[in-house]
Amino acid sequence: MKYYSSLLLLVILFSCSSPSNEKKGADVKPNILLLIGDDIAFGDLGVYGSEINTPNFNRLAESGVRFTNFHASPVCSVTRSMLMTGCNNIEIGLGSFDYSFYPASKGKPGYEGYLTDNAVTMSQLFNDQGYEVFKVGKWHLGGEEAGGYGPMHWGFTKEFGILSGGSNHWNNLRMTPIFSDPDFMNKKFEEHWTLNGEKYDRPNGVYSGELYTNQMLSFIKEAHKEGKPWFSWMAFTTAHFPIQAPPELVEKHYEFYLKHGYEGLKQFRYERLKEKGLISHSAAPASENSLVKKWDQLSDDEKKYQAKVFATYAAEIEDQDNRIGQLLDYLKSSGQLENTMIVYLSDNGPEGMEAENPNTGNEVFGEWIAKNYDTSFEAIGTANSSNYIGTAWANAATGGLSWWKWFIGEGGVRVPMIIVPPGATKENYKRAGELSNAVMSVKDLPMTILDYAGIQHPGSNYKGKTVQAPSGISARPFLDGESDIVRNDNQWYAFELFGNAYIMKGNYKLIKVRKGMFGDGEWHLYDVVKDPSESKPLEKEMPDRYKDMLSLYKGYEKEHQLVQVDEAWNAFKAASD
Template identity: 80%
Template sequence: MKKLILLFSLSAALFSCGKETAQKAENSSSKKPNVLLLIGDDIAFGDLGTYGSEIKTPHFDKLANSGVRFTNFHASPVCSVTRSMLMTGCNNIEVGLGSFDYSFYPASKGKPGYEGYLTENAATMSQLFNDEGYEVLKVGKWHLGGEAAGGYGPLHWGFTKEFGILSGGSNHWNNLRMTPVFSDPDYMHKKFKEHWTLNGEHYDRPDGVYSGELYTKQMIDFIKESQKDGKPWFSWMAFTTAHFPIQAPPELVEKHYKFYLEKGYEGLKQYRYKRLKAKGLISHDAKPSPENDLVKKWNQLSQKEKEYQAKVFATYAAEIEDQDNRIGQIMAYLKESGQLENTMIVYLSDNGPEGMEAENPNTGNAEFGKWIANNYDTSFEGIGTANSSNYIGTAWANAATGGLSWWKWFIGEGGIRVPMIIVPPGAADGGYAKAGEISNVVMSVKDIPMTILDYAGIKHPGTTYKGKTVVKPSGISARPFLDGKSDEVRSENDWYAFELFGNAYIMKGNYKLIKVRTGMFGDGDWHLYDVVKDPSESTPLEGSMKDRYKEMLAIYKQYEKDHQLVQVDADWNAFKAASE
């Protein structure tokens, strides 16, 4: 009899326990997931430790080990253009970013699609999350409109709380702009203030607080407020690291200096190239990118110049390390507050590393260089401080990508292939089948918003939103791939095309057909590459794959016609236009 009672008790306990587990699972699955969208600024494919870098990034490592690391993901070659596609799932030309505020081709001004800011032709991801009752949080960089150039700030687009800057970047230690106001007749002899806002109101940014610290604290405060109100949240956490001016906490800089002084430009490129191959992040058959005529040689520098350059890049590395630390802070808070398990996390860089050099007539502007020399400390000791204004330049940018070609502003793989990691809801706490996977499936930045909306259970309205006609997104959700139900995100037939400054490419499967104008240092011809086998774009295939070449070129020409793309003169230079 005692055995029967004991068995009954155990059965009841197990039934009760099973019921509680099922109830917990049901509650978890019915609860709307939070979304933490993390955006790095001007970070190269080879910059993160989890992508083979020498820079230690343990928190990025944790993200990669919890989710999927993508190695064939493409953003655009410049900041705001990427952000327009990330916000909407549409092509940049469809939402006003066929050009952007720092560089306009004269003939494109006033033409639809070339406004230079996010237009109301699309329903944004932020608006759709707002409609679902989410707190919609923006911290950091915006660069989609709202300043003198036109357009609107975050609150117009469904964000319920916002903090940071509207422009493309700023000083990391104070409220100064990173560039002068060229229209000011006395611009050469003064610094200019950046416009900071908190929930649409002017914000007095404190001096001496690093950008990563300031942004991270505000995002955690916003998340705390959302949790207190019992609301799910979507966050747009847009760091300004590692955008110029290259500045960082001094305690992080020194540890990197010796490595870069020993390696130099060519040594770093080779080091990262070998690490990318060894870790399976690029093909073992890949060749290093061809020599670039715009890049300086390390052995051409004096010892003092080498020391200066090594400290600049050590400061850049410190910016990346700080970003990793800040992401760690956010993750620690989410875990501590019990929100990590129900949070989807996505990380990407908006484009490759910035190769601008003010004194370089090919990729910079002499007037900008004079302004820096007149207003900032250009000494070795001043590097990284609030009164400095440095940039890594073409040679370090070329090295940072490892085996890829070109950098920011260019549509070579070094300019558009960037780190991207997705951790689906629930995966951060372990048990995700694809945890730690490295994948070379083809993905576009347009696919990220569709993936996020899919996991949040939010259906895009298509061509009509709140009574107005909008562009239907051409992005594709990666959820079937992430959930293990498909081996691909984009099939051979799911091509995508891109154009900026008259430079263009189309991706179809693993193949990329690309044209770069002579004014942007190309030859003006179309070339075909398999960018999985040949990520350095060193072996053109148009001669041996004529049918594919013709097919892809015909698709692009139709895309060009459908979107009424403005034809750009072959010799026009976007860098010179950036300050005109």
């Protein structure tokens, strides 16, 4: 009897303790690993059909969901502002950005060129919840001469990297000169590096991917040791120009690009994208672009040079994959992987700038490179080189899409994006390994991340201050299998930059590109799921949808007091002023 009484007592005690233990587990806050690639095309990753082997991106895709109809903005700082806040770019200071201003927009609200204080960022909200909040790599949202503020102003507890849009991958030099310096043509300039808001002396000879990853691992290890949850903004500068990479990664890619050239690579990736279901099987190839050189127009030496440049670009992507692998391996070995939400995206399509190109470049910048860097074949990828992939490779990189960075065609704004919800790596996540063409905007990502972290956005009032409420939508219902879509047909979003604009409603995109940016200045309607190359305009077939979407955009334009841009204005020429 005494034995049974003791057994009953144990059962009662166990029953009482179980809910408490479950609650304790449920209260554990998820970590967030937000990974941002720089100028990486929709077709650049192996897991998105590329010839470049990216096994660690595969690991993410196998655990989570790959999105094939995700839209960023066509330029990096504008995307980052929306990613930080869930707001439209014009609402938070990035109606233009520091490298290019339309003259009439200067001084107008929304066109400051940096993240403004009427925004609330994810980093602030995570800080408020007791998270360690880390930024490593590129910032490009303000600070120093750009105006605005650096990361520590926005709730980051620790930070490391650069404030600008990019830098040399091997040393502390800027990627561009300071044009206002009267003697800029005759010298190189140092980049401003910081560690926790203080000036940092960047070591020479350490590749950017290694430097950034090691610092992020150091931050995460400190938080783990202290038992604190963490949010990390891991912003690589690969594959942004200057195109530089570890030499041991370059050679393996060279022969492929020498053999295929511009047109061959675009065709190869177009076919792979269709074959793997990343674009519609009925998708037409992208139309030829008059700005793009032909491979057979190059001499043999020029072909070899260009092949090595793009092989170096591929090596940048491979290095990024390796660095992500380092992070994943540490999280797994330290027991944190299952409780970490992981999101990867590129900030825009590939950079098509060519310094010597009068249409899409800056000839003065090209002269500066020629005078200050080694432009030989042997130097490609080294610290003393400064190359860019240019329009032809950028056009090829997108495979079945048209245009590239700076442009609002799908090649400029449709980018790779993968979400691995917390717990998905336990191998029981029902959407693991899925490919989805659900329409999604970059401003939906912060709302999704906050949702999984259990953090309520304050809306339009933050700590007694009126702020811009976000218009992003959480994708959690979709990711949790409760819905087949992220946005319904009425949850449209609009975007404008440099006077070029589009609106997405369901699978349909209404787009206008000015003549000064090589468009025709007219609005065109496309079903970008069936027709990702935007080759089959539908405005005549669907006049009601066309009128409805145009009316919605005009309302958006009026509400946000968008500055009207002259039809002939060229943003590339402005960037060189």
